[in-house]
Ligand SMILES: Nc1ncnc2c1ncn2[C@@H]1O[C@H](COP(=O)(O)OP(=O)(O)OP(=O)(O)O)[C@@H](O)[C@H]1O
């Protein structure tokens with residue numbers, strides 16, 4: 330755990346109009362780690378990632394990428410500095426070809442040779458995208474579009490990658506496949522990842538460290554292994570419950586972190 | 588009158604409609620705003636060129652006046668976005684529409700005040716020349732208008748297909764949020780699209796004024812161009828051009844074959860028919876816009 334901190338967020342606050350969606354979040358991501366953020370629907374995970382990547386402007390707080398403040402910068406400047414956001418629900422460019430979608434991920438770069446090398450690297454992880462290069466991206470299957478969104482993000486040569494629910498809407502088999510690739514990218518390419526997931530089981534499997542978010546706040550933080558072993562996490566995110574699967578009982582059960 | 592001569596003059600008119608329609612579509616696709624002043628932009632581009640090159644005004648060389656006028660209109664388009672339109676972000680679309688309609692009035696008024704309401708013709712080096720083509724005698728200007736329009740459309744097509752900036756414009760129009768995520772400076776790109784809209788309008792104005800007189804109310808033919816854009820599907824660049832050409836072609840033949848009064852409504856009647864039977868336009872790209 331002595332790796333340097335690449336992403337450091339302190340006391341971050343974000344609003345949608347009058348609604349406070351992020352209520353003072355602080356967290357750290359270290360070099361080479363996969364850090365996951367778990368949380369129920371509406372907890373503010375997507376909002377947090379949007380605020381980090383500059384698509385939303387925070388109201389308060391600081392964000393540092395390699396000790397350099399990046400909060401309040403425009404989104405394109407942040408990509409240029411090495412932080413990319415792979416959004417929830419894919420968000421590809423439907424009428425551009427698969428190849429054009431991948432290559433536009435390198436929009437902020439000019440090093441042609443390195444871009445070509447990275448394209449090969451990306452195709453190596455996602456061969457299907459090379460195969461479907463000429464096809465309109467909108468005609469890809471959901472899983473392929475998710476791969477495309479990750480591939481596009483990689484093309485910016487990120488130091489830190491924010492991933493918002495890459496498992497959303499995918500079959501269990503495909504979830505395994507994508508997470509295997511993410512783990513490989515982390516190990517082989519050294520991409521540091523901040524991973525938001527509903528699927529706590531797979532997320533905690535690949536992650537080194539985890540945060541739990543509830544209504545705009547971080548309520549728990551620990552090593553992924555310890556989180557996976559925690560009773561609360563088991564009950565509320567892993568679906569393991571001594572009281573059985575009845576929703577009412579689970580609702581009544583009190584979480585220790587409150 | 589000879590069929591081919593009617594057709595050529597119709598195509599030449601249609602080219603101008605098509606270029607204005609192109610401006611509508613460009614700006615709409617990239618920013619979801621409809622610039623109802625696009626026709627008045629065209630008129631303004633024409634007057635700026637007249638002002639730069641006609642003996643009566645500055646008298647610059649024609650070949651200097653053209654790029655200058657295009658540049659000035661590009662700058663005006665860019666500034667319009669930066670200073671006004673961008674600030675209306677988050678307002679309902681109708682607000683931008685009303686704003687551009689008002690802008691059209693202002694441009695018309697200003698043009699009248701500066702250059703008077705007299706119809707004026709652009710002085711070109713090839714006024715009055717003719718082109719002989721297989722027994723046909725055609726006005727040089729009309730042929731030039733068609734050729735320049737085709738070249739410009741081809742250039743735009745290649746620009747969107749090949750250039751990095753063109754790709755970024757396409758991307759920003761297909762999925763604005765995703766464009767932010769990949770690091771495209773969306774706001775700057777949108778201003779550049781307005782600049783492109785301004786320069787295309789300038790070209791349309793130059794072409795229009797070289798084959799017929801302009802006056803400050805000429806921009807009102809933007810309504811026909813709007814019909815052309817609707818016919819073309821309001822999302823497709825070639826569709827806009829073809830829509831313009833169709834309207835340009837219908838006009839002279841309707842005037843030839845139909846009683847006066849009916850012929851003027853022919854373009855709008857066609858637009859209605861298209862809207863009823865193919866609401867997405869003749870050349871729509873099937874996709875849902877996100878964000
Ligand atoms: N555009 C918006 N305008 C207003 N409120 C919003 C907007 N987007 C999200 N919210 C609200 O902000 C809160 C956090 O939303 P967010 O999308 O960040 O949750 P999330 O943790 O990503 O949920 P999920 O797991 O369902 O994706 C929610 O209460 C949501 O209703």
Ligand SMILES: [Mg+2]
Nearest residue numbers: 374375376417
């Ligand atoms: Mg979310």
